[in-house]
Amino acid sequence: MKRLIIATVCLALAGAGASAQPRLNENNIPEVVKAMTTEEKALFVVGIKKDEPPYKGKYLPGTGGVTYPIPRLGIPSIVMMDGPVGIRLSKNETTCFPTGLLTAASWDRTVARTIGEAIGEESLDMGNDVILAPGMNILRNPLNGRNFEYFSEDPVLTGMIASAYIDGVQSKGVGTSAKHFAANSQETNRLDGDSRLDTRTLREIYTKAFELCVQHSQPWTVMASYNYLNGIYTQESRDLLTLILRNDFGFKGLVVTDWTGKRNTPRQLNAGTDLFMGGDPKQTAHIHECLANGTLKMEDLDRACTKLLELIVKTPAFKGNKPSLKPDLDAHAKVARETATEGMVLLKNDGTLPLEPVRTALFGVYSYDLIQGGNGAAWVNSPYVVSAAEGLRNAGFELDPGLEKLYRGYASFISEDLKSNHKVNVHVGDAQKPELEITRELIQNTAENNDIAVITLGRISGEARDRILTKDFLIQENEKNLIETVCEVYHAAGKKVVVLLNICGSVETASWNYLPDAILCTWLPGEEGGNAIADVLTGKVNPSGCLPMTFPLDYFDAAGADNFPYQFISDRANESVVHPERRDMPLKNIAYTDYTEGIYVGYRYFCTNSKPVSYPFGFGLSYTTFAYSRAGVKVKGANVIASVTVTNTGSVAGKEAIGFYVSAPLGSFKDKPSVELREFGKTALLQPGESQTMTFMVPVRQLASFNSEKSRWETAKGAYKAFFGADVTKPGAEVAFKLSSAKNYPATHACEPK
Numbered sequence: 033m034k035r036l037i038i039a040t041v042c043l044a045l046a047g048a049g050a051s052a053q054p055r056l057n058e059n060n061i062p063e064v065v066k067a068m069t070t071e072e073k074a075l076f077v078v079g080i081k082k083d084e085p086p087y088k089g090k091y092l093p094g095t096g097g098v099t100y101p102i103p104r105l106g107i108p109s110i111v112m113m114d115g116p117v118g119i120r121l122s123k124n125e126t127t128c129f130p131t132g133l134l135t136a137a138s139w140d141r142t143v144a145r146t147i148g149e150a151i152g153e154e155s156l157d158m159g160n161d162v163i164l165a166p167g168m169n170i171l172r173n174p175l176n177g178r179n180f181e182y183f184s185e186d187p188v189l190t191g192m193i194a195s196a197y198i199d200g201v202q203s204k205g206v207g208t209s210a211k212h213f214a215a216n217s218q219e220t221n222r223l224d225g226d227s228r229l230d231t232r233t234l235r236e237i238y239t240k241a242f243e244l245c246v247q248h249s250q251p252w253t254v255m256a257s258y259n260y261l262n263g264i265y266t267q268e269s270r271d272l273l274t275l276i277l278r279n280d281f282g283f284k285g286l287v288v289t290d291w292t293g294k295r296n297t298p299r300q301l302n303a304g305t306d307l308f309m310g311g312d313p314k315q316t317a318h319i320h321e322c323l324a325n326g327t328l329k330m331e332d333l334d335r336a337c338t339k340l341l342e343l344i345v346k347t348p349a350f351k352g353n354k355p356s357l358k359p360d361l362d363a364h365a366k367v368a369r370e371t372a373t374e375g376m377v378l379l380k381n382d383g384t385l386p387l388e389p390v391r392t393a394l395f396g397v398y399s400y401d402l403i404q405g406g407n408g409a410a411w412v413n414s415p416y417v418v419s420a421a422e423g424l425r426n427a428g429f430e431l432d433p434g435l436e437k438l439y440r441g442y443a444s445f446i447s448e449d450l451k452s453n454h455k456v457n458v459h460v461g462d463a464q465k466p467e468l469e470i471t472r473e474l475i476q477n478t479a480e481n482n483d484i485a486v487i488t489l490g491r492i493s494g495e496a497r498d499r500i501l502t503k504d505f506l507i508q509e510n511e512k513n514l515i516e517t518v519c520e521v522y523h524a525a526g527k528k529v530v531v532l533l534n535i536c537g538s539v540e541t542a543s544w545n546y547l548p549d550a551i552l553c554t555w556l557p558g559e560e561g562g563n564a565i566a567d568v569l570t571g572k573v574n575p576s577g578c579l580p581m582t583f584p585l586d587y588f589d590a591a592g593a594d595n596f597p598y599q600f601i602s603d604r605a606n607e608s609v610v611h612p613e614r615r616d617m618p619l620k621n622i623a624y625t626d627y628t629e630g631i632y633v634g635y636r637y638f639c640t641n642s643k644p645v646s647y648p649f650g651f652g653l654s655y656t657t658f659a660y661s662r663a664g665v666k667v668k669g670a671n672v673i674a675s676v677t678v679t680n681t682g683s684v685a686g687k688e689a690i691g692f693y694v695s696a697p698l699g700s701f702k703d704k705p706s707v708e709l710r711e712f713g714k715t716a717l718l719q720p721g722e723s724q725t726m727t728f729m730v731p732v733r734q735l736a737s738f739n740s741e742k743s744r745w746e747t748a749k750g751a752y753k754a755f756f757g758a759d760v761t762k763p764g765a766e767v768a769f770k771l772s773s774a775k776n777y778p779a780t781h782a783c784e785p786k
């Protein structure tokens with residue numbers, strides 16, 4: 033009896049304790065917030081110093097960030113890891129998938145989704161709750177150091193590829209972080225540079241992709257960028273984070289800062305920032321100070337806590353995931369190889385490709401030392417990287433042994449030399465390896481014993497530094513000499529030359545692309561890159577990638593090219609950290625960058641102004657040919673429905689990427705790009721003679737332009753022209769439709785330049 037009474041009393045106490053001290057679940061978040069002390073709230077929204085006691089050693093080395101746990105309320109810490117092309121850890125234990133440009137060049141949502149799914153699976157294996165990806169800033173300029181992580185110069189291609197990637201990751205119960213919101217299109221002075229642009233440009237170009245991916249896929253988190261936008265840090269911009277992102281776009285998740293130190297904490301919280309990463313105890317102290325002096329409202333802090341709890345209850349950590357620490361590297365290597373072949377772009381082919389495995393003279397240091405990904409947060413320490421040399425050998429090619437020995441020796445020498453000469457910045461990562469000078473005599477010797485020459489040109493870039501016009505965009509003299517001499521010698525011997533572009537962004541091609549017989553743009557194709565290159569060169573896979581950006585004839589051809597730090601040479605691009613004395617200097621393109629080209633980014637400028645380019649947006653060749661027929665379009669309710677039949681008219685199987693481009697009437701706008709991509713897709717693998725009908729549905733709202741004065745989206749009435757085809761300069765089939773009335777869609781008026 034006595035025992036029973038004690039047990040009953042204990043149960044009653046436990047019950048009372050439970051209501052005073054709830055344990056977090058999906059349904060009691062408001063109660064948990066109420067139960068948190070102010071002390072806990074101020075710690076909770078700031079990431080922990082994971083490399084210092086008491087946390088040191090608890091998380092895998094290389095982990096991006098971790099949140100503060102509150103065990104008494106059943107709140108675990110959750111883990112965030114980089115990045116877009118795979119899990120970035122310090123050890124070589126995760127898969128490096130192809131980079132963003134290649135993914136977008138597939139013009140295929142399933143490619144992005146497949147990569148996302150595999151990264152989601154590796155996240156579960158490695159104990160990651162949120163992947164800090166996709167990176168989805170717009171390619172405003174060819175020289176942005178992080179272009180390789182991003183997708184395109186076009187917001188629809190960017191937004192929908194990002195969306196598919198997000199769906200893939202999140203289908204595994206792992207979160208994403210769409211980054212970096214917004215107008216973060218350069219690395220120079222990345223912590224403090226001010227991107228200055230008008231509202232229409234912001235809405236139509238720089239936030240459009242985020243709008244699309246929020247509406248289609250609701251990333252669990254969005255990462256607010258480092259930069260200022262029109263004089264206000266994006267992380268402190270209520271216009272951007274609350275009015276546009278949450279209210280207009282309908283974002284339901286959490287806003288996390290990019291890995292920033294202390295800024296104006298109350299302003300950040302009030303703006304809509306919920307989580308401060310990487311996290312600095314100064315930020316917790318600042319929260320207390322601001323609560324005490326009244327600049328921070330408890331309701332803003334409570335909202336941030338609520339958003340973080342809403343995120344936590346969805347995560348693997350909360351659901352009891354037990355990381356195996358053993359990702360399925362074999363299965364994911366297969367994914368890396370297959371997806372890599374989908375986005376390689378055949379820029380030129382006189383019939384040389386596809387190739388039988390033959391005796392090959394392989395030139396260029398990057399033929400033996402593939403650049404699988406770019407530097408910084410998107411770098412993945414994969415267990416291995418297959419170079420073009422290895423890939424070709426695996427496919428049965430015989431490589432010239434003398435050249436191989438020479439280049440391999442040079443590659444290891446130059447790596448060491450760059451390291452010991454301190455040219456490798458820890459954060460920025462590997463430096464560009466200069467090309468080896470090769471004599472004509474040596475080239476002539478190789479021509480006797482080989483059937484073909486393959487030359488790889490490489491370009492690496494990464495976080496915290498932009499590329500430099502003369503060093504990175506332009507072809508270097510020794511590269512040009514190599515192409516010229518190899519072409520002269522091999523052509524004289526009746527042999528062909530193929531160039532591989534292992535590049536992080538566009539390069540100048542017009543001065544040399546007439547020389548080789550075939551050019552394949554491989555981008556930075558991930559750890560299986562070499563095998564994927566061999567798959568495409570041999571025709572095991574018929575290339576179907578199309579450029580996600582324009583390759584200009586000349587850097588200065590693009591509008592706004594002057595308004596970029598195109599020749600800014602510095603150790604690091606965190607200018608205001610390295611040179612605090614320059615912080616308040618009005619240095620053009622460093623302290624601030626004027627987006628003078630407005631909405632005329634990439635093909636929007638070149639097409640509207642009929643400017644010739646080296647390779648247009650959407651360009652990409654195949655080993656087969658396609659014909660378009662039965663093109664039709666109709667307006668049905670709030671949507672435009674367009675369809676076209678694509679037939680493989682060649683002799684080998686292939687896939688065709690297709691864009692649906694629309695030219696709108698002017699309506700109330702002074703100017704409109706002559707053409708804009710509104711939808712896209714890719715056929716299945718079509719056998720010769722096989723057809724597929726592709727149908728695209730575009731909301732009438734997505735045809736709108738942003739009227740900043742009236743703060744609304746406007747779709748003009750009138751006659752629209754449209755066409756199908758990936759290459760923006762080559763309509764495959766044209767159609768027309770009419771909208772009988774104009775449509776207006778109200779939006780928030782925000783982020784006008786101050």
Ligand code: BGC
Pocket residue numbers: 096114115164211290291409
């Ligand atoms: C980068 C982010 C990255 C974060 C965490 C920042 O420097 O800009 O893209 O996710 O670091 O590593």
